[in-house]
Amino acid sequence: MPAVGVALLLNLVTAGDDSLAWSTERLIATLVGGALLAGIGIAAATPVLADAGAVGLLRTRRVSAVLAARGIQAEPLATTRLVAGLAVALYLVLGGSAVLLAFETTPQYRSALQALGEGPQRLAVGGGDWEEYAAVTLEPAELQEVENALAAVPGVLMVTPIYELQLVGCDEYEPRCHPQFFVGTCDELGQVMVVSGCSDDRPGFITAVNPSNPNEFWEPERLPGDPDITVTVTGGGDLTLHLGPDLTQDVAATEERWVYQNQDAVFVPEHLVEATGVGAHSLQVVAVGGTEIRDQITATLPDGTFLYPSFNDSEVDSVARVRLVIYTLSAMAIGTALLGLALTTIDHARERRQVVARQLAVGMPARTLYSGLLLQALIPLVAALALATGLGWLAVQAWAAASGWPPLANAQTVGLVGTTTALGGLLVALATVPAARTRLTATLLRRE
Structure with missing residues (x-):
């Protein structure tokens, strides 16, 4: 059964991105079937692995190893099932971590x-509150006042006005008729994307190359009329632009700095728009990370201007809540499984105190005897947890392949969860030694 589950999961992992072309039914059947059979296989294979470990111990012919092997072979099946339960809990927790x-x-x-950490982060400053965004225009004099105020704030890397530009004579329902324009200097453009071929003397279309993920790559569409286009500047008149040689955005490098690919498709030197004498509806600010810089910007802004909220801040709180739920459920699952195993193992050790007393009475060294008891508890645990960790990692990689996500569980995560569970299992195994310790008495040596 584990072999069938492993085969199904490996089929997904080896298929990689090709599995995204499979039918939904095939994907679900392969992933769910493989994960379910792997989980059942852990429970079914644990006693078999424990017996195999016992056979290996017998071959060493060491006294403590032989005692442990005989103890495993005589172990009630219910105790081994509890070890399997702990392994299945670990398998599920790895899924939760994914x-x-x-x-x-x-x-x-x-x-x-x-944005909340080291940065950089992009912010927007405007002349009205958020409900009035883009409805209030900052006149050129106001723009200069706000820019001077922001430039004095330590940690502000760039400030540039945001103008509204729209193509003239283009079908409003055609997507390529609504490109994003970046108005500024080449240095300012270099703050929001990794770009080459820029010149402050001429506008240009921005192409995109080197995507980190071709499946999520956005490629700007050529503009109607390129290279000669006419745009309307909101609040002003028309502006005719002759697009020079293309600029090129390195998408992978931009995503490394900003996470997202930049969506600006046309670069327009700021002096060309300033010549129209119109104002801007807001300013784009690039600053170092953290909320402190936001507070400093807010405190510095002139009256009547506002720092607009950053919508994605709530994502950190949302993920923190998910993390709390998953960590709590994982701790409950592993903790409950360890507690059940500990109680059963200790009870079983106490029930064997009479056997232990007799072995001590005939001259068995206490160290040898207790080493055997420890090995007897550890061998099934090690086998089951190793199996659960391996299959759990495989199931997570299969899910990543089926969903198109990047690899979700790295070696550090798997190692941390597996090591934590293994340490808990070790403590349970060590607890069996004091539970089995006994003082020789006539009552323990008496045989009915």
């Missing part, structure tokens, strides 16, 4: 975490 990692690898969470 769910958490799925949340933690979303671009919106990574972007929010970056």
